[in-house]
Amino acid sequence: MKEAVTVENLSVSFSDIRVLRQITCKVEEGEIFGLLGPSGAGKTTLAKVLTGQLVQNGGVAKLFGKDTRKLGTKEREQIGIMMDCFGLYDRLSVYDNLAFYADIYRVPKSRIWGILKSIGLEQAGKTAVQKLSKGMKSRLSLARALMRDAKILFLDEPTCGLDPVTAREIHAVLEEQRRKGTTVFLTTHNMYEAHKLCDHVALLHEGVIVEYGNPAKICGKYNRLQKLLVTLKDGKTVVLENGSSAALPMKEYLEAERVETVHSTEPTLEDVFVELTGKELGADA
Amino acid sequence: MHNLIAVFKKQCKDTFKNKTVFIQFILFPALTLLMNQTVKIEGMPKNFFVNLFATMYIGMAPLTCMAAVVAEEKENNTLRVLLLSNVKPHEFLGGVGSYIWLLCMLGAAVICAAGNYGLRTGLVFMAVTAVGILASLLIGAAIGTFSRTQMMATSIALPVMMFFSFLPMLSMFNETVAGIARFTYSEQIGKMLGQVPSLRLGMDSAGIVAVNMLVFAVLFAAAYQKCGLE
Numbered sequence: 095m096k097e098a099v100t101v102e103n104l105s106v107s108f109s110d111i112r113v114l115r116q117i118t119c120k121v122e123e124g125e126i127f128g129l130l131g132p133s134g135a136g137k138t139t140l141a142k143v144l145t146g147q148l149v150q151n152g153g154v155a156k157l158f159g160k161d162t163r164k165l166g167t168k169e170r171e172q173i174g175i176m177m178d179c180f181g182l183y184d185r186l187s188v189y190d191n192l193a194f195y196a197d198i199y200r201v202p203k204s205r206i207w208g209i210l211k212s213i214g215l216e217q218a219g220k221t222a223v224q225k226l227s228k229g230m231k232s233r234l235s236l237a238r239a240l241m242r243d244a245k246i247l248f249l250d251e252p253t254c255g256l257d258p259v260t261a262r263e264i265h266a267v268l269e270e271q272r273r274k275g276t277t278v279f280l281t282t283h284n285m286y287e288a289h290k291l292c293d294h295v296a297l298l299h300e301g302v303i304v305e306y307g308n309p310a311k312i313c314g315k316y317n318r319l320q321k322l323l324v325t326l327k328d329g330k331t332v333v334l335e336n337g338s339s340a341a342l343p344m345k346e347y348l349e350a351e352r353v354e355t356v357h358s359t360e361p362t363l364e365d366v367f368v369e370l371t372g373k374e375l376g377a378d379a
Numbered sequence: 380m381h382n383l384i385a386v387f388k389k390q391c392k393d394t395f396k397n398k399t400v401f402i403q404f405i406l407f408p409a410l411t412l413l414m415n416q417t418v419k420i421e422g423m424p425k426n427f428f429v430n431l432f433a434t435m436y437i438g439m440a441p442l443t444c445m446a447a448v449v450a451e452e453k454e455n456n457t458l459r460v461l462l463l464s465n466v467k468p469h470e471f472l473g474g475v476g477s478y479i480w481l482l483c484m485l486g487a488a489v490i491c492a493a494g495n496y497g498l499r500t501g502l503v504f505m506a507v508t509a510v511g512i513l514a515s516l517l518i519g520a521a522i523g524t525f526s527r528t529q530m531m532a533t534s535i536a537l538p539v540m541m542f543f544s545f546l547p548m549l550s551m552f553n554e555t556v557a558g559i560a561r562f563t564y565s566e567q568i569g570k571m572l573g574q575v576p577s578l579r580l581g582m583d584s585a586g587i588v589a590v591n592m593l594v595f596a597v598l599f600a601a602a603y604q605k606c607g608l609e
Binding site for chain 1: 381382384385388389392393396397455456457459460461463464465466
């Protein structure tokens with residue numbers, strides 16, 4: 095599979111503050127990649143370098159093989175961006191905002207209502223943006239990114255501030271994009287979202303990638319206990335080795351219909367992040 | 380050209396919902412009609428209010444509107460999104476500028492109508508106004524580009540606008556002011572508007588306006604170089 099994003103030894107500094115230090119990672123075409131980290135870890139900075147909004151101090155950043163410092167009109171047409179600051183026209187309606195970008199992107203306006211429906215904003219089509227909640231603005235910003243048939247989507251915290259039902263709808267939209275072969279570069283501090291959606295994640299802490307890989311494999315790697323936690327119907331919890339020795343006692347519990355739940359001691363991405371950095375993902379860096 | 384037209388169309392929709400900007404386009408034309416009809420003083424030069432308000436309109440409306448629109452787009456990050464969407468800076472400035480220019484020309488047409496000019500003199504009046512509006516747009520674009528926020532743009536645009544708009548009026552009463560004002564485009568545009576009925580426009584006035592525009596273009600280039608549009 096071809097690489098959509100290639101980052102090698104990338105460093106970014108603002109004055110004497112080093113925001114990104116020797117970052118190396120890659121994103122393959124058609125995958126959903128999650129960049130996880132607390133606020134201030136450098137997620138948005140990396141996304142800005144990759145979209146050509148910021149120039150790095152050192153290292154290499156490539157988008158579909160092209161140096162991000164030299165992105166031209168053709169390459170930019172392949173990028174859909176949802177930024178942390180929405181960049182919407184407050185006085186215009188939801189529809190008019192998208193109609194304007196349909197003009198800019200040279201796509202038919204007929205697709206606007208379909209996109210609004212897919213992200214749950216159909217009812218607000220004629221509402222002025224200044225009357226929308228933060229979550230709705232976030233969705234509109236995502237809709238704008240989806241307007242053009244981009245090869246890669248850069249989404250900055252796409253479900254931040256959204257209710258669980260809407261967040262699930264957004265996840266469905268992203269999975270649909272993956273099915274269509276679109277690469278998605280997601281920055282988030284929601285580990286559940288990352289685990290559910292992403293093919294690969296990078297855990298970013300103070301400008302350094304502390305772990306990189308498939309979410310399930312990362313969690314498996316840090317599952318040091320390798321145990322099964324069996325909660326019985328009488329409230330007791332039994333700890334079993336995660337191996338053949340657990341087969342017999344498990345069989346007995348199951349035959350006696352005493353099992354309430356079975357869990358492994360596999361950590362979540364949040365647990366892994368805490369183990370590696372001593373800080374939580376939701377915290378400031 | 381496609382993006383320029385798209386920005387132009389967006390600006391049309393947006394301005395009609397932005398009352399604070401929109402009022403600037405209609406204030407002076409309405410004031411001209413009102414004053415021209417109601418105030419008749421013996422010995423007052425013909426079309427006194429038409430020339431006075433046309434000059435003030437040229438110095439105020441395009442300058443403040445251009446500065447406000449560019450700065451607002453920068454402040455709200457809409458401009459950054461546009462530039463990331465392959466809209467070139469000249470397309471954006473051209474779209475916004477042509478829209479403001481056209482709207483100001485409509486206002487100028489109302490002022491021109493109040494002056495009861497004939498076809499030829501009316502066309503010359505509109506041509507002089509068009510050049511004046513273009514000069515104001517250039518300085519407005521420079522201010523908007525230099526400013527990070529709309530508030531900053533307003534606080535810079537206000538004294539600049541007052542300087543250029545009121546100087547032609549003040550120069551009527553004070554020779555020292557007149558000595559300074561003669562180097563400004565607004566004074567020269569006002570002078571040329573006064574020459575419209577005779578159809579003899581001073582080449583020296585046109586030269587000063589051209590030099591002013593050149594200076595504004597350099598100021599805009601410097602602001603763009605220093606601050607960019609993001």
